[in-house]
Amino acid sequence: MQFTKMHGLGNDFILIEDFDKNNLANGAELAVRLCNRKTGIGADGLVFILPSETADIQMRIFNPDGSEPEMCGNAIRCFARYLYDHGIVKKQTIRVETLAGIRIPRIIENPAGEALVEVDMGEPELERGRIPMLGGPGKVVAEPLPVNGSTYNVTCVSMGNPHCVIFVDNAEDYPVAAIGPRVETHTAFPNKTNVEFVQVLNENEVRMRVWERGAGITMACGTGACASAVAAHLNGFTGREVIVHLDGGDLFIRWAQDNHVYMMGPAAYVFKGTTLE
Numbered sequence: 001m002q003f004t005k006m007h008g009l010g011n012d013f014i015l016i017e018d019f020d021k022n023n024l025a026n027g028a029e030l031a032v033r034l035c036n037r038k039t040g041i042g043a044d045g046l047v048f049i050l051p052s053e054t055a056d057i058q059m060r061i062f063n064p065d066g067s068e069p070e071m072c073g074n075a076i077r078c079f080a081r082y083l084y085d086h087g088i089v090k091k092q093t094i095r096v097e098t099l100a101g102i103r104i105p106r107i108i109e110n111p112a113g114e115a116l117v118e119v120d121m122g123e124p125e126l127e128r129g130r131i132p133m134l135g136g137p138g139k140v141v142a143e144p145l146p147v148n149g150s151t152y153n154v155t156c157v158s159m160g161n162p163h164c165v166i167f168v169d170n171a172e173d174y175p176v177a178a179i180g181p182r183v184e185t186h187t188a189f190p191n192k193t194n195v196e197f198v199q200v201l202n203e204n205e206v207r208m209r210v211w212e213r214g215a216g217i218t219m220a221c222g223t224g225a226c227a228s229a230v231a232a233h234l235n236g237f238t239g240r241e242v243i244v245h246l247d248g249g250d251l252f253i254r255w256a257q258d259n260h261v262y263m264m265g266p267a268a269y270v271f272k273g274t275t276l277e
């Protein structure tokens, strides 16, 4: 099997062209095997490039534990750059079918610097039942959530996939590896959740660290950065445009007046290869 390894701010992916859909059915098993950093290629996700009947192309992604998320922000930038560079889609604005609906990345030509991609990430979903989170109707903004004897104020946003944002005083020193999995698997989240620990730096900048559903700590999460920007604005901490500083670098997030969230950031190649087993 031919593959290409790419990353967006250190959130790394294995991309496989699967136009005849031969490998998709084994996606979960392949993801567990190929994402393994000791015995496989090593990645935070396995991404399939597939034909679409409703858009230019379809993206499906599997987490390293074999679960299938609805969307991935960093992967879709890599996906778009790969399609454009390989002439698979011959236009800079690409309509991509995902399990979360259509998302629209746009390649930004930047001969002088790193390749950038801006993505129309769609509208954030704030209704509790659609995060999904148990417990009745309404938005979840700064709501106390008891977790193993402690209480966290959470703001929940779906960007197609679920996110639970917790504002903290110091993201750098926060015990993400200890608290992240407890919130991810909390009974309030029937589909589990991604967890973002966000420190507000000023009204235009936040620092975010993430515990990803099905992956653990990663260097960046695109949908998480979008959810954090929306959550920060809903709580009155920031304006509608923020720079999100992640372990792997920066994402530029804009929650526009049309209610769509736009994310801009890099997409980079690592290597190409062939699997032997």
Ligand SMILES: N[C@@H](CCC[C@H](N)C(=O)O)C(=O)O
Binding pocket: 011, 045, 063, 068, 069, 070, 071, 072, 073, 074, 075, 161, 162, 194, 212, 213, 214, 215, 218, 220, 221, 222, 223, 224
């Ligand atoms: N890294 C991603 C999100 C990948 C999916 C996530 N682990 C989930 O299960 O929802 C991003 O950049 O958005």
